[in-house]
Amino acid sequence: MGIRGEIEGAQAEIRRRNLSRMLRELHVSRPLSRSELAARLRVDRSTVASLVSDLVARGVVRERRRSTAIPQSPGRPSPVVELRQDGPGALAIDLATDWIGAAVVGLGGKVIASTRRDVSLCGTRPEKVVEDLEGLVRPLLAGLENGPRIVAIGVSVPGLVRAEDGHLHVAPALGWRDVPMGQLVKTQFIDLNVPVFVGNDADLATSAEHLRGSGRGTTDFICIWGEGGLGAGIVVDGRLLVGSAGYAGEVGHVMVDPDGDLCHCGARGCLESVVGEEALLRRSGRDPLGGTSALEDLIAAADRGDPLALSALAESGRGLGIGISGLVNIFNPNRVALGGLYARVYPYVRAPILRELEGRAMPAPRAMVDLVTVRLGGNALLLGAAELALAPTLNDPAILPLEQGPAPVEANEPTEAVLSPASSLSAQG
Numbered sequence: 001m002g003i004r005g006e007i008e009g010a011q012a013e014i015r016r017r018n019l020s021r022m023l024r025e026l027h028v029s030r031p032l033s034r035s036e037l038a039a040r041l042r043v044d045r046s047t048v049a050s051l052v053s054d055l056v057a058r059g060v061v062r063e064r065r066r067s068t069a070i071p072q073s074p075g076r077p078s079p080v081v082e083l084r085q086d087g088p089g090a091l092a093i094d095l096a097t098d099w100i101g102a103a104v105v106g107l108g109g110k111v112i113a114s115t116r117r118d119v120s121l122c123g124t125r126p127e128k129v130v131e132d133l134e135g136l137v138r139p140l141l142a143g144l145e146n147g148p149r150i151v152a153i154g155v156s157v158p159g160l161v162r163a164e165d166g167h168l169h170v171a172p173a174l175g176w177r178d179v180p181m182g183q184l185v186k187t188q189f190i191d192l193n194v195p196v197f198v199g200n201d202a203d204l205a206t207s208a209e210h211l212r213g214s215g216r217g218t219t220d221f222i223c224i225w226g227e228g229g230l231g232a233g234i235v236v237d238g239r240l241l242v243g244s245a246g247y248a249g250e251v252g253h254v255m256v257d258p259d260g261d262l263c264h265c266g267a268r269g270c271l272e273s274v275v276g277e278e279a280l281l282r283r284s285g286r287d288p289l290g291g292t293s294a295l296e297d298l299i300a301a302a303d304r305g306d307p308l309a310l311s312a313l314a315e316s317g318r319g320l321g322i323g324i325s326g327l328v329n330i331f332n333p334n335r336v337a338l339g340g341l342y343a344r345v346y347p348y349v350r351a352p353i354l355r356e357l358e359g360r361a362m363p364a365p366r367a368m369v370d371l372v373t374v375r376l377g378g379n380a381l382l383l384g385a386a387e388l389a390l391a392p393t394l395n396d397p398a399i400l401p402l403e404q405g406p407a408p409v410e411a412n413e414p415t416e417a418v419l420s421p422a423s424s425l426s427a428q429g
């Protein structure tokens, strides 16, 4: 490649990156004016105009004049750039132990439509579960009016997933082993002709909490979820830690007691086997497999001041504190959030966790860390699955085709002249 070719290649790469940065800004913010975008991206107004017109031509954003009710500075009012509701979106699927959920989620994390069926998946063949998705997902898609164009499918599963192809190695709570989940879902919805991405439930919920919930604004964030087992997601320098193949973050299977109980994973004394739901229920004298009703009974007993319930919760808090101390020492997070079961029992586990942190975490990282509960509630998994599915689009919006026909906006800058570089990019995408 000659010098000229190298320069053009570098320019195309910068443009691609700026297009991605602009789309991500809009994805996590409210609508923004061109001048706000210029300030956030640190580029000049003509670059912003060019990038906006590219996103307009791909059917992702539109420009709208601000309402005249909003006082404007003198001169021409700046139009705001907003995501189109009928722009790209994801089909998100959540296969949990006790339910199947599905949602259509647009850019901006907007849940356009969602549905859920409460059903235990334990012991059901995965092929059958995926077939049954048909009855849940098709009505959802058929009911979309002016909804987003589905560009990808994201699936959340409570197990160990290979990122590359969505192969589920094991989902202990469901009794599933070696399931080609990505391929199954792809085949079931082959007519949609979109890629399928599969992720671990705790990882996906953590990425949603990081972007829009309890982890917002942090760079280094850890979420610990008690849902049946104990899952966690770790965000390092703004990115979810996935490891070399997607298996990282199995905090529940870090050993904390060499002589502890046998864990579902086959090892002994894992954090999950010490502080997970089953251990907590057993310690409080309840059926370890009693599920939600046993947990509610335990919390009600704690609220009444029942000594056995309180000591069982304190013991779980102590175990959690030991686990979190190790995480604080290794990852130096700004914030640690507790979700699922641990959010519900937070008032009872907070003090013992902080006590363990005091004694076990190193003073400097401990002083920085903030202990909180998650914020997004039940939507975290679906939002996280959508985030996974939309990541390729957010990373490189030029993979979206240029739409034919007139740009549906009041764009007030010339656009044609700047479209050709992006068109050539899209040919590679």
Ligand SMILES: [Zn+2]
Residues within 6 Å of the ligand: 252, 253, 254, 263, 264, 265, 266, 267, 270, 272
């Ligand atoms: Zn284990």
